[in-house]
Amino acid sequence: MNWLSQNLHIVGQLLADHLVLSIPPILLSLIISVPLGRLAAGSPRWRTPLLTGTGLLYAIPSLPLFIIVPAVFGFSLRSPATMITALTLYGCALLVRGAADAFSSVPQDVRLAAAATGHSRWGMFWKVELPLAGPVLLSSLRVVTVSTVSLVTVGAVIGISSLGTLFTDGFQRNIDASIITGIVLTVVVAFALDALCVLAARWAMPWQRAVSRA
């Protein structure tokens, strides 16, 4: 406790760094994966290459990826851009498949009804498919959210500061309080962002609760 109160501002800074590194990749992978998942769900020709391709991304171990990304994109090794890009790739690896499953879960008779009532393709996507894909999409998004928050800590090994820095420092300098603070706060951040996803979904999908009450 003594250590924590003396290092509160450092911990606060690392917490902020952690959020700045976690939130953009979660949002970016969502924005990228939804159209790709829709494409995979709607076209058998695209399905296999997209799902296999993004699935392979997840097989790349994270440390080499932190080296490959700056080399390919021209970022400096320790910049947040490296971290955000690498985590977005991981996020897409999970979310493209999740989004494809989500769009496949939209019942065929509902699509038919939407087409028969004169929804254009664009209107069908925004007003029918996306909302109905929501529940399945949410479950993948929650996995990505939690895994991104924990993967951000790995960046500490190559010197990108985050709550992970509390583990690396703590280990090197033998400060247990630092390690424990790092672990606890990482878990808290993961839970908090996960809860935020659930709340946002509850707001965006009011029919889900109404129907489960019925």
Added chain:
Amino acid sequence: MIEFDAVHKEYPDGTVAVERFSLIVPSHRVVALVGSSGSGKTTLLRMVNRMVEPSSGTVSIDGVDVRSMDRVKLRRSIGYVLQAGGLLPHRTVADNVATVPVLEGRSRRQARADALGLLERVGLDTALADRYPAQLSGGQQQRVGVARALAADPNILLMDEPFGAVDPIVRDQLQAEMRALQADIGKTIVFVTHDIDEAFALGDEVVVLRTGAEIAQRGAPAEILANPADDFVSDFVGAGTAQRTLRIREVDGRSVVVDGDDRPTGVLER
């Protein structure tokens, strides 16, 4: 008026769903296409709003080939009632009914207000307006489906097995209400069903279809019952079954109508 002119539908695998089918559906009339599965009846229905495009032949509405119309506009101009209502599960009853007017640019508020009137029209309590489809009974969902189809005041209604998913008692009730509604609104209605009783209950004209949408017989329900064209139609309408062969038996000076099994079904009014 809807005109099918030698429409043909063949799928890439060689299956012929509809073989050179021609039919005129007069305005303000109800035409029932009835047949078992594989008769191509749903395919025919979907050709009207271009959910299915014929391989050859034309479908026209009031003399205009539907292929010359914009698909989305065409669909918005035609009411479509699907089996089990075909409601959008994530929208409330009022928003479902307001679907087409909102797509057409009407304000959501105005369209919802109009939707309440339509709910009353199809015999639903407006208190249901803010429920979701899954919170309604099958019969209620079906009524919402009819209200939605009427929302943009289309001239044409297409109904795909409209009352197939509800129990017989509710179905009878819905059919009776549909007849009363049609007497009032006089739409041009094409509906498909596999249930000959439903076809007789609702159709001004009934078209009995064989495989590949070949017309076995067409005519008013009474004409078909009186003179089935062949064994196929005869079997299909159940001619000769106890339900269709009624006799009169005098009871206490009144004429009671009994079916083939001597079960009374009603009293003859003179």
